Structures are given as structure tokens and as C-alpha cells.
Amino acid sequence: MFKSLYTKTLFDLRWLLFGWAAGVAFVAAITMALYTSLSQSGIHSILATVPDSLKPLIGSVDDYTTIPGFIGQQIFGPNLYIMTIVMAIIVTISVTVTQEDDRRLQTLLSLPITRASVFLQKWFAIFTIVTLASASVIVGVYIGLVSVDKTADPNRLLESVAAFILINVTFAAITFALGMFSGKRGLTVTVASAYTVACLIISELAPSTDKLKLADKFSLLHYYNNPQVMQHGLNSIHMIVLGSVCLVALILSFVRFKHRNIGT
Amino acid sequence: MTTQPAIVLINLSKAYDETHGIHAINLSVDQGEVFGFLGPNGAGKSTTINTILGILRPTSGTISILGLDHFKDLKKVHQHIGYVSGDMETDKALTGKQYLEYVANLRGVSKTAYQPLIERLDADIHAKIKHLSRGNRQKIGLIAALMHDPDLLILDEPTSGLDPLIQAEFNAIIKEHTARGKTTFISSHVLGEVQAICDRVGFIREGKLIKVTTLEELMAHTPRNVTIHFSSVVPKKEAFALPGLHKLSHRGNSVSFTYSGDINRLIRLLAGHSVSSLEINEADLEELFMNYYKKETKHV
Numbered sequence: 001m002f003k004s005l006y007t008k009t010l011f012d013l014r015w016l017l018f019g020w021a022a023g024v025a026f027v028a029a030i031t032m033a034l035y036t037s038l039s040q041s042g043i044h045s046i047l048a049t050v051p052d053s054l055k056p057l058i059g060s061v062d063d064y065t066t067i068p069g070f071i072g073q074q075i076f077g078p079n080l081y082i083m084t085i086v087m088a089i090i091v092t093i094s095v096t097v098t099q100e101d102d103r104r105l106q107t108l109l110s111l112p113i114t115r116a117s118v119f120l121q122k123w124f125a126i127f128t129i130v131t132l133a134s135a136s137v138i139v140g141v142y143i144g145l146v147s148v149d150k151t152a153d154p155n156r157l158l159e160s161v162a163a164f165i166l167i168n169v170t171f172a173a174i175t176f177a178l179g180m181f182s183g184k185r186g187l188t189v190t191v192a193s194a195y196t197v198a199c200l201i202i203s204e205l206a207p208s209t210d211k212l213k214l215a216d217k218f219s220l221l222h223y224y225n226n227p228q229v230m231q232h233g234l235n236s237i238h239m240i241v242l243g244s245v246c247l248v249a250l251i252l253s254f255v256r257f258k259h260r261n262i263g264t
Numbered sequence: 265m266t267t268q269p270a271i272v273l274i275n276l277s278k279a280y281d282e283t284h285g286i287h288a289i290n291l292s293v294d295q296g297e298v299f300g301f302l303g304p305n306g307a308g309k310s311t312t313i314n315t316i317l318g319i320l321r322p323t324s325g326t327i328s329i330l331g332l333d334h335f336k337d338l339k340k341v342h343q344h345i346g347y348v349s350g351d352m353e354t355d356k357a358l359t360g361k362q363y364l365e366y367v368a369n370l371r372g373v374s375k376t377a378y379q380p381l382i383e384r385l386d387a388d389i390h391a392k393i394k395h396l397s398r399g400n401r402q403k404i405g406l407i408a409a410l411m412h413d414p415d416l417l418i419l420d421e422p423t424s425g426l427d428p429l430i431q432a433e434f435n436a437i438i439k440e441h442t443a444r445g446k447t448t449f450i451s452s453h454v455l456g457e458v459q460a461i462c463d464r465v466g467f468i469r470e471g472k473l474i475k476v477t478t479l480e481e482l483m484a485h486t487p488r489n490v491t492i493h494f495s496s497v498v499p500k501k502e503a504f505a506l507p508g509l510h511k512l513s514h515r516g517n518s519v520s521f522t523y524s525g526d527i528n529r530l531i532r533l534l535a536g537h538s539v540s541s542l543e544i545n546e547a548d549l550e551e552l553f554m555n556y557y558k559k560e561t562k563h564v
Contacts, residue, residue, distance in 0.1 A: 002366035012357060103353040110317050111370045112342040262319045264280065 032144020072228030096179030177249035268331030276325035300458035346414035360389035
């Protein structure tokens with residue numbers, strides 16, 4: 001496990017990865033297990049009383065009474081992605097600015113390893129962890145489906161997982177880019193957290209107010225599960241937008257990291 | 265190994281702001297030399313070292329390590345360098361064994377290469393680094409720095425936290441390293457710490473290199489503490505008006521002073537008097553060190 005910075009970073013974060021993956025699978029399984037009771041509990045009358053502004057958050061009748069709608073809203077909706085995005089940010093901060101803050105990065109850079117290699121190995125380690133932890137959702141969904149004796153379209157499920165991984169990876173990439181660009185822990189935590197909260201609020205409220213329509217275009221969550229992948233399939237434009245955001249952020253921070261002072 | 269100097273710094277500057285940083289440092293350290301880099305805390309020692317290591321980017325100037333261009337060949341430069349600092353941070357969640365294995369892999373060194381160092385420094389490699397004392401963590405850092413027998417060893421106040429026995433062992437390792445023609449660059453704010461191992465020393469103050477000299481020359485010009493006991497009449501104060509004589513004090517039949525002048529002149533002065541005993545103590549380098557930082561800065 002100590003052959004490279006990449007494998008060493010995976011080793012460092014192994015317990016976090018297992019815990020996170022198990023947590024995501026557990027939440028997904030428990031949520032799926034509630035499908036039968038939620039779909040038959042007079043949800044129609046309850047949802048009829050919900051104001052329009054809260055419907056994007058809570059979902060429509062289909063999101064409780066059909067398997068694709070339920071998975072799309074309850075599994076791949078805000079309940080789970082808020083948790084996974086926060087985890088992606090925490091992991092990324094621990095691998096980047098925390099290590100610069102406590103001078104571990106300085107020690108590493110005194111060894112025969114280039115800055116480019118440090119950047120890429122750290123990023124691939126974060127990418128691996130976020131991808132594996134996010135992908136564990138599929139295990140939970142399958143366990144849940146078996147428990148309620150239902151099935152789902154495997155292709156749509158895989159597409160949903162791909163979108164779920166991509167949104168988590170994109171938030172990790174933004175945080176990673178901020179950390180490697182600035183080297184400042186406080187700044188990275190503040191900006192990444194503030195942007196994430198802004199995205200959550202804007203994307204939840206934008207459907208019910210025209211004033212947020214433009215701002216919504218700058219929220220990464222606008223390009224996730226909108227409309228639901230389980231029912232409508234992947235939106236390739238959205239995937240390209242998220243992929244491009246990752247790429248641009250990583251390229252800019254790569255160039256800056258190669259030339260800046262470390263730990264000042 | 266090339267015949268180029270181990271370190272060449274030409275007009276090296278690193279400015280954080282108007283007052284902090286290092287300014288136009290010119291220095292050449294030959295291969296096989298042990299160079300002491302001295303200065304009080306905040307003088308610019310660590311900034312210089314971090315710039316040499318490429319952790320900080322210089323504002324201006326050039327750095328050459330063993331003839332390699334620091335900016336073009338930084339990875340190659342690091343292959344020749346071993347670095348350890350007193351406040352070095354490592355991956356504390358790893359055991360010493362895991363950390364050394366990791367560093368060995370990055371350096372391309374076999375596990376067996378550093379086993380003798382583990383035994384010699386009596387390092388505890390099985391406990392997690394976070395559970396080790398500061399001294400034991402330093403041992404792990406030293407092994408990591410020495411495992412590839414580096415051509416240039418850069419040590420930033422390395423012996424803080426080491427007990428005297430291990431410090432003696434550390435000095436012996438440095439001497440063996442030098443005997444193999446390798447170079448050591450060691451920074452400290454305590455002259456006594458480097459006195460035992462250095463050939464030359466450089467003094468840095470407020471980011472400027474104010475003096476570079478050999479230890480021999482330094483000792484020759486360092487004031488010695490002199491005490492003379494006279495068996496009869498003590499000469500008058502005026503009789504001691506010699507160049508390099510300071511801090512003259514009388515006590516009974518005894519006279520004490522510090523003296524950095526020609527010892528023959530002192531002996532000639534005493535020849536006409538009845539002296540019962542004469543004590544000339546070793547040069548007090550710490551005092552000299554302190555004097556450098558009290559005096560007006562004089563750029564070399």
C-alpha cells in the first residue's frame with residue numbers, strides 16, 4: 001500500500017471510505033424498504049396540501065407511488081446527495097489543504113516527487129474514493145428492492161448512479177481546485193461550503209421563482225437529476241457541463257499549484 | 265558525483281513583504297563540507313532552506329545544487345538531497361515502519377538499505393508516529409533523510425528533542441557522511457550545536473547573510489576569558505590598554521577581562537609583573553554569536 005502517494009492516500013482514508021460506503025448503502029436500503037408503506041399511506045392527500053414551492057424538495061405523487069419515481073426522488077434526490085456532497089468536500093479538504101496546513105505537504109515535496117505527480121495522485125485518490133463511496137448506493141438500492149420484492153430498470157439505475165457519482169466528483173473537483181490553487185484551509189472550507197449551500201438553496205427554490213432562474217444556471221445541482229434520470233435517462237448536455245467544470249477547475253489549479261509557494 | 269559545488273546561491277531573494285524574507289544571498293558550499301547556517305529565530309534560515317528545496321519559489325536569483333539547475337531539475341535535485349527539520353511533520357497515522365517503507369519507495373531504495381540506521385539510532389518503528397515522543401519522531405525523520413546516502417544533507421535545526429546520546433550518534437553519522445565526501449548544510453540558532461561538526465559557518469540576520477567564515481578563523485578572533493592572579497601589586501588599569509581587551513575588572517589581587525588580540529603582547533605585558541596564576545579559557549562562541557546579532561548588520 002505504500003508504493004506511491006496514490007495508494008498511500010487510499011490507505012490513509014480506508015476507514016472513511018468503508019464507513020461512507022456502508023452509510024450510503026444503508027441509507028439507500030432503508031429508504032427503499034420504506035417504499036411499500038409510503039406508497040400506500042395516503043400520500044396523495046398529503047401531497048395535495050404541500051405548497052408548490054416545496055414540491056421540488058418533497059416530490060410529486062409519482063415520486064412515491066412508482067419505483068422509478070421513488071428511486072429518482074428518494075434515493076438520488078436531496079436526502080442522499082446532501083450527505084454525499086458534504087462527505088466529498090470533507091475528504092477533499094483532508095487530502096489537500098489540511099496536509100498543507102500541518103506541513104505534511106512540505107515534507108512530501110522535499111522528496112523526489114514532482115508537484116505534477118503530487119497533484120495528479122492526490123486527485124486520482126480522491127476520485128477513486130468519491131466514486132467507490134457513491135457507487136455503493138447501488139448495493140443499497142438492490143437490497144431494498146429485494147426487501148420490497150420489486151425490480152427496476154438496470155440501465156436507468158446505472159445511469160442514475162453515473163450521474164450521482166459525477167455530481168459528487170464535481171463538488172470534490174471544485175473543492176480540490178480551490179485547495180490546490182490557494183493552499184488556504186480557511187478560504188477553501190468557506191468558499192466550498194458557501195457555494196454548496198448556495199447551490200442547494202437556489203436549485204430547490206428556482207423551480208418556484210423566476211428570479212432565481214439565471215442564478216440556477218450557475219448551480220451545479222441544476223445539472224444533476226433534472227429531470228430525474230430514472231424516468232428520463234441521462235441528459236448528455238448536463239454530463240458535459242459537469243465534466244467541463246471539473247476539467248477547467250483542475251487545469252487552472254494544476255497550473256497554479258506547479259508555480260506557487262507552499263505553506264505560506 | 266560531479267565536481268561542482270554542492271550548493272551555489274547567487275543573489276537569492278525571497279520577499280514576503282518589505283521586512284520579511286531573504287535578500288540577495290550569495291553563498292557557495294563545497295562538496296565534502298559541513299556548513300553551519302546560523303541565526304536567531306525568524307532570521308531567514310528556514311526560508312533559505314525551503315527555497316533551496318523548491319517549496320518556496322524565489323523572488324529572484326539562482327540556485328544550483330551539485331551542478332544541477334534547481335528550477336529545471338528539481339526532482340533530480342531531490343534525489344541527491346536528504347532533508348530533515350526539527351519541526352518536521354510526517355504521516356502520523358502510519359507506523360514508523362510504514363512511513364519509512366513509503367519514503368523508500370518514493371526514493372527507490374530497498375528496505376534493507378536503512379535497517380542499519382534503525383538499529384544504530386535505536387528507533388521504534390512499530391508504533392504509530394503520533395504515539396512517539398518528539399525525539400523518536402526525529403529519529404524516523406533522520407532515517408528517512410539518510411536512507412539513500414544523500415550527496416547533500418540539509419538539516420533544519422535537526423537535533424531538537426534528541427537526547428545527548430542520540431545527538432552524539434547523530435554527530436558521528438554526520439562525520440562519517442562527510443568522510444565519504446558528502447556535504448551537510450545544517451541550520452541552527454545555537455552555535456554550540458554545530459560547533460562540533462562544522463567546517464564553516466554563515467551568519468544570517470534579518471534575511472541577510474552577514475558573515476561567512478571558517479570555524480578556525482572564528483575561534484581565533486573570538487574573545488577568550490582571561491583571569492590573572494598577581495602575587496604582589498596589581499598593575500594599574502592603564503597598563504591593560506591593549507587592542508582587543510575588554511570588560512576589565514579588578515577583584516583583590518585578581519584581574520579579569522576578555523581578550524581577542526595578539527596573545528604575545530599580553531605575555532609581554534605580564535613579564536614585568538609577579539603573576540601567581542594565569543587562566544585563559546576556551547573561546548566563548550555563544551558570546552560571539554550574540555555579539556553578531558547585537559552589532560550593526562554588515563553585509564558580506
